[in-house]
Amino acid sequence: MLVVDRIGKTYPNGVRALDGISLNVAPGEILVVIGGSGCGKSTMLRAISGLDTPSQGKVVLDGMVITAPHEQIGIIFQEPRLVPRPQVLLLDEPFSALDAFTRADLQDHLLDLWADSKPTLIVVTHDVEEAIVLADRIMVMRPHPGRVYEEILCDLPRPRDRQSAAFDFVKRRVLAALDRSLERAVITDDGETRAAAGGGLWW
Numbered sequence: 001m002l003v004v005d006r007i008g009k010t011y012p013n014g015v016r017a018l019d020g021i022s023l024n025v026a027p028g029e030i031l032v033v034i035g036g037s038g039c040g041k042s043t044m045l046r047a048i049s050g051l052d053t054p055s056q057g058k059v060v061l062d063g064m065v066i067t068a069p070h071e072q073i074g075i076i077f078q079e080p081r082l083v084p085r086p087q088v089l090l091l092d093e094p095f096s097a098l099d100a101f102t103r104a105d106l107q108d109h110l111l112d113l114w115a116d117s118k119p120t121l122i123v124v125t126h127d128v129e130e131a132i133v134l135a136d137r138i139m140v141m142r143p144h145p146g147r148v149y150e151e152i153l154c155d156l157p158r159p160r161d162r163q164s165a166a167f168d169f170v171k172r173r174v175l176a177a178l179d180r181s182l183e184r185a186v187i188t189d190d191g192e193t194r195a196a197a198g199g200g201l202w203w
């Protein structure tokens with residue numbers, strides 16, 4: 001079990017990037033983190049990886065406090081390289097530089113690798129569909145300072161059909177949570193909450 005216990009991060013220049021983030025991530029769980037630019041997603045991943053030290057709180061893997069990079073926690077930044085086989089794999093926008101078709105292929109490939117040894121995955125993305133293809137749980141963050149805004153369980157059967165009504169239902173929920181997290185929600189005449197800018201990749 002990976003436990004993130006009330007971590008906060010204030011950078012030396014005074015920016016409060018994270019405030020009181022707590023999370024339990026089960027072995028084999030796929031947690032996807034999504035949220036506006038600057039809400040602390042990369043800061044959180046670096047703190048979990050041991051590459052950076054939180055200003056408050058602690059990260060604990062199987063009872064051991066993480067204070068430095070650890071062989072059982074791998075981290076991959078914007079590159080589609082899926083080589084290491086640690087117990088916990090952190091991916092920070094791994095496919096963001098790729099076209100949609102290549103990205104979809106690599107999402108499938110990542111899920112195949114995950115099914116093989118069932119590591120815990122924490123994936124940061126700005127792509128709502130990618131979040132829903134991958135996640136057991138989607139954590140929406142909000143900025144200034146970075147906090148958990150909402151958690152959305154995503155228990156659609158795998159492999160997930162992007163064209164299904166159930167997929168679309170979750171997508172609307174995530175888009176609405178993102179809009180609210182950025183205080184950009186729009187209530188339509190029929191009372192539905194929708195994306196102020198039409199949804200998509202605009203945050």
Ligand SMILES: Nc1ncnc2c1ncn2[C@@H]1O[C@H](COP(=O)(O)OP(=O)(O)OP(=O)(O)O)[C@@H](O)[C@H]1O
Nearest residue numbers: 011012013015017036037038039040041042043044
């Ligand atoms: N080394 C640093 N020194 C000072 N401030 C920083 C540093 N790294 C990040 N920040 C600030 O901390 C906040 C969180 O940044 P972070 O990169 O974690 O956000 P993010 O959610 O990953 O954003 P993005 O979606 O753009 O990747 C931002 O305000 C950012 O400007």
Ligand SMILES: [Mg+2]
Nearest residue numbers: 041042043092
């Ligand atoms: Mg980032």
